[in-house]
Amino acid sequence: MSLYVDIEKTLGAFHLRAQFESGAQTLALLGASGCGKSMTLKCIAGIETPDAGRIALDGRVLFDSAAHINLSPQRRRVGYLFQQYALFPNMTVFQNIATGAHARHKARRRESVAEKLAMLRLSDIAHLRPHQLSGGQQQRVALARILASEPQAILLDEPFSALDSYLKWQLELELSDALAAFHGVRMWVSHDRDEIFRNCGEICIMEEGKTQPVREKHALFDSPGTVGAARLSGCKNYAAARPASIPRHVTLPEWNLCLETEEDVPPDICQVGIRVHSLRLCEPGAPNAIPCTVARAVEDVLSVILMLRVQGALPGAPLLRFELPKAQWQGDSAAFCIQICPKDILLLG
Amino acid sequence: MDWYPLYNSLRIAAISTFVTFFFGIFSAYYIAKTPRVIKGLLDVVLTLPLVLPPTVVGYLLLRVLGPKRLIGAWVLAVFDTKLVMTWWSAIFATVVVSFPLMYRTARGAFEAFDPALAYAGQTLGLSNSYIFWRIRLPYCRQGILAGAVLSFARALGEYGATSMLAGYTPGRTATISTTVYQLWRTDNDALAFKWVMINIAISFVVLMAVNMLERRERAQKEVRRA
Numbered sequence: 001m002s003l004y005v006d007i008e009k010t011l012g013a014f015h016l017r018a019q020f021e022s023g024a025q026t027l028a029l030l031g032a033s034g035c036g037k038s039m040t041l042k043c044i045a046g047i048e049t050p051d052a053g054r055i056a057l058d059g060r061v062l063f064d065s066a067a068h069i070n071l072s073p074q075r076r077r078v079g080y081l082f083q084q085y086a087l088f089p090n091m092t093v094f095q096n097i098a099t100g101a102h103a104r105h106k107a108r109r110r111e112s113v114a115e116k117l118a119m120l121r122l123s124d125i126a127h128l129r130p131h132q133l134s135g136g137q138q139q140r141v142a143l144a145r146i147l148a149s150e151p152q153a154i155l156l157d158e159p160f161s162a163l164d165s166y167l168k169w170q171l172e173l174e175l176s177d178a179l180a181a182f183h184g185v186r187m188w189v190s191h192d193r194d195e196i197f198r199n200c201g202e203i204c205i206m207e208e209g210k211t212q213p214v215r216e217k218h219a220l221f222d223s224p225g226t227v228g229a230a231r232l233s234g235c236k237n238y239a240a241a242r243p244a245s246i247p248r249h250v251t252l253p254e255w256n257l258c259l260e261t262e263e264d265v266p267p268d269i270c271q272v273g274i275r276v277h278s279l280r281l282c283e284p285g286a287p288n289a290i291p292c293t294v295a296r297a298v299e300d301v302l303s304v305i306l307m308l309r310v311q312g313a314l315p316g317a318p319l320l321r322f323e324l325p326k327a328q329w330q331g332d333s334a335a336f337c338i339q340i341c342p343k344d345i346l347l348l349g
Numbered sequence: 350m351d352w353y354p355l356y357n358s359l360r361i362a363a364i365s366t367f368v369t370f371f372f373g374i375f376s377a378y379y380i381a382k383t384p385r386v387i388k389g390l391l392d393v394v395l396t397l398p399l400v401l402p403p404t405v406v407g408y409l410l411l412r413v414l415g416p417k418r419l420i421g422a423w424v425l426a427v428f429d430t431k432l433v434m435t436w437w438s439a440i441f442a443t444v445v446v447s448f449p450l451m452y453r454t455a456r457g458a459f460e461a462f463d464p465a466l467a468y469a470g471q472t473l474g475l476s477n478s479y480i481f482w483r484i485r486l487p488y489c490r491q492g493i494l495a496g497a498v499l500s501f502a503r504a505l506g507e508y509g510a511t512s513m514l515a516g517y518t519p520g521r522t523a524t525i526s527t528t529v530y531q532l533w534r535t536d537n538d539a540l541a542f543k544w545v546m547i548n549i550a551i552s553f554v555v556l557m558a559v560n561m562l563e564r565r566e567r568a569q570k571e572v573r574r575a
Contacts, residue, residue, distance in 0.1 A: 047468045073471035086469035090487040100473050149473045 003027075003153055003185040007043055007053030007063070016040065016050075016209045025201025026179065026186040027214065030193060030232050036209040037189045038083075041155045044187075045080045046073035057152055057185065079146035079154040083161050085138045087130035093117075093141050094126040100148030116144040120178060135163045136171045143178055153185035160195065172199070193234050197221070205229045227348050230273040235346060236321045237274040243267055250345065254317035255310040259288050262343040273346035279322050282339035289337045295319055297329070304329040311335065350540070353520050354528040355547065357436055361511075361524065362504040365443035366451075369500050372444075373451030374493060377459055378481070399449035403442075403509025410441055410514055433514050436522050442510035447500035454499060458492025459485070491566030495559050502555040506548070 001024055009016040018040045020027070029037045042048040044055055046062065049070060055063040057078065062071050087096050094113060101112040117123045120140040130138060139159065146154060159175060160168045176199050179186055190196050196203060196217075203220050205212040207228040224230040227238065243265040244251040244258050250265045250272060251258050259272075282289050292308035296319075299305075304326055307319040322338060380391050398406050414421045414432040421432050432438060462485055470480040486493070508526035515522040517531050525548050532541035 042468075045468070045472050047471065073468070074474045074476065076472070077474070078472060080469065080472040082465045082469060084463075084465065086463070086465040088466060088470075088484050090484070099470070099475055102473075102475060102479075145473065151472075 001183070001185055002058060003044070003187070004054070004056040005040070005044060007040070007050035007055060009039065009043065009048070009050045011039075014209055016043075018043075018206070018209075018211045020204045020211055020214045022185055022187060022214070023202065026188050026199060028196040028200035028203045028217075029187060029189045029206055029211075030191070030196050030203055031206035032191055032232070035206050037191075037206055038157055040206070040211075041080065041157055041187065041189055044076075044153075045078045045155060046071060046076045047080075060152075077150070077152045079149060079151035081139075081142055081146060081154065081156045081159055083158050085130075085142040085162070087138055087141055087145075089130050092127055092129055093122055093133070096130070096141055097122075097145045097148050100145040112148055116148050119147075119181075120144045134167075136167055136174075139163075139171060140174070140178075143175070147178075147182065151184065153187070154179070154182060156186070156188045158190055159188070160190075160192075175199075191232075193232060205232055207232075224273065224346060225349060227271055227273070230346055230348055235273040235275050237276065237318070238271050238348075239274075239318060241265075241269050241272040241347075243269060248342075250347070254314050255290075256312040256314065257290060257310065259290075259340065259345060260342045261345050261347065263347070265347060266349065268349050269347050271348045273348050274320070274340055275344065275346070276321050276323050278344035279320075279338045279340055281324075281328075282337050284337045286337065286339050288342060289339050290320070291335060291337050292320065292322075293335045297331075299326075302326065308338070350543070351520070354523045354525045354544065357522070358505055358524040358526070361436070361439045361443055362501050364437075365440050365447060365504040366497055366501040368440070368444050369448045369451040369504075370497050373448060373496065373500070374455050374486075376452050377455035381456060381459055395452050396449045398445050399453075403446060403507065403511075404513065406445055407442060407510035407513030410445065410510060414438075414441060414514070434516050434518075434522065436515065439507070439511040439515040439522065439524060442514045443504035443507045446507050446510055447503040450503055451496045451500040454496030455489070455493050458489035458496070461492070462488055491562050491569065495562040495566070498555055498559050498562065502552055502559075505551060505555075 003022045005021070006019045007016070014036070016036045016039055018036070029040060031037050039048060043050045050063065050065070052065040053063070054061070054065070057076070061067070061069050062076050063069060088099065091099070094117070097113045097116055098109060101109045117126055120143060122137070122140055122144060125133065125137060130141070133141065160171065163171065172195065188196065188200050201217060202214050203217050204214045205228065212226065212229060220229065221233050224233050224235070239252045239254050241250050241252050248261050248264060249258050250261050250269065252272065284291060291311040293311060294306050295309045296307040297304055302325070303323045306322045306324060308322050309319055310317065376395060380388055383391070411418070411433065413419055416422060416425050416431050416433065424430055424432055432441070466484055466488065467480050470484055506526060508530070511524060512527050517523055517527040525544055529541050529544045529548070532544065
């Protein structure tokens with residue numbers, strides 16, 4: 001059960017360079033909109049053709065530019081869950097799912113469809129047409145249709161982008177259940193790091209058409225390694241950095257600070273990342289204390305977001321984002337100290 | 350009153366619509382897939398009959414179908430049949446003149462088709478012809494039907510090229526449009542008026558049908574979007 005992808009494609013000024021291998025866990029492709037995630041999935045499904053490279057599924061070559069192999073989408077057995085689900089509007093739910101079973105075993109088509117209807121709780125709405133369904137039902141039909149075609153891989157392209165946010169949670173639980181029952185390669189494309197973290201085991205970050213090496217999700221969130229990966233993993237604070245003269249210390253020239261780190265600082269460090277939730281209030285003089293003044297306070301639903309100016313920072317230095325529960329915020333703009341644990345400083349190349 | 354012109358006009362329009370229907374759909378479908386330069390060129394060539402004067406179309410057709418011309422001479426030699434001055438000669442004229450209407454409306458309908466539906470079909474293992482006949486055509490049905498009705502109406506009203514290719518022989522090649530001209534020329538005003546009213550009535554019904562089809566299509570698109 002593996003998918004190997006190593007492809008290149010140029011479209012005008014955009015250059016796609018995707019290289020990764022998936023295993024038994026759901027592999028996430030995490031990146032901003034327009035970074036080439038969907039294009040990569042389309043190349044795997046055979047809807048788009050890469051300029052060069054190789055794609056193999058369970059050892060079966062789907063595309064190989066050197067060997068002039070380019071299987072049609074029909075022969076790839078790769079299921080694709082489209083953003084808008086792409087249900088056939090002229091067919092009922094039953095007929096839509098039946099098209100999935102069409103190409104496979106003709107003999108037990110009806111049973112296969114009935115089985116998928118029951119599995120995804122669609123039996124009651126089998127006679128309806130797509131425009132009569134809710135977004136969540138449409139998604140289940142699309143998934144049932146894919147499962148009926150018995151693919152060896154399922155690609156999910158931003159599965160929740162077409163839905164209102166209050167509907168997402170229930171659907172996410174259902175989708176992850178349905179996927180868990182599928183024994184094949186699973187790929188999940190999204191720009192939402194929380195959704196990715198909850199549903200995937202391994203993550204491949206994609207930036208401006210280029211993929212980074214696949215990493216286990218906890219490892220990636222603990223040490224993203226690059227600014228792009230840190231940003232996609234939700235880190236909000238960045239500052240330019242260089243190794244300090246003392247070992248295991250990093251100098252932040254913009255903030256005029258020297259902070260202790262847990263590991264040795266690599267010589268090629270460019271920036272540090274500091275996650276909002278790893279900052280704590282502390283007494284002045286505590287280890288890794290950062291004295292600050294409040295530049296701006298923005299009230300959020302459950303907390304107050306404080307934009308802090310580091311004392312002694314250079315003019316134009318980035319502000320530090322920090323959040324306090326509303327109860328702890330008195331509304332005064334007095335100076336205070338915040339602290340970061342050495343292990344929580346992200347060293348970014 | 351001799352009803353032959355009505356019968357002749359309707360059968361010419363029906364046969365020519367049948368021909369342009371398939372020809373228009375397949376041209377629209379395959380030309381949409383060609384590279385941009387070729388597409389632009391073919392588009393112009395295929396739409397040309399829409400803007401050329403019908404007499405120019407008639408002239409060009411006579412240049413190839415006339416009994417002493419390339420195709421006309423060959424058919425005459427092999428099948429011993431003249432391609433012009435018979436009732437079905439008008440079909441050549443109406444097909445060429447009404448083709449752009451079918452082609453352009455079908456192309457518009459195909460362009461509105463969501464490509465994700467075809468991709469979904471392919472990844473599900475459905476053959477390309479299944480996708481074309483069972484998904485793409487039903488999706489574009491209203492637009493294609495509107496195109497067929499329009500090209501039927503155009504074929505029914507064809508005069509210029511038809512009169513050049515089929516002429517006017519009462520009871521043989523006469524159509525409504527050539528009959529009206531002939532009756533007016535021979536000062537038979539009352540009968541000419543009758544045929545004019547018949548023609549207006551048919552065109553009225555046809556255009557109502559087009560409007561209805563287009564309204565239904567719009568309504569369906571809105572339902573889909575919602």
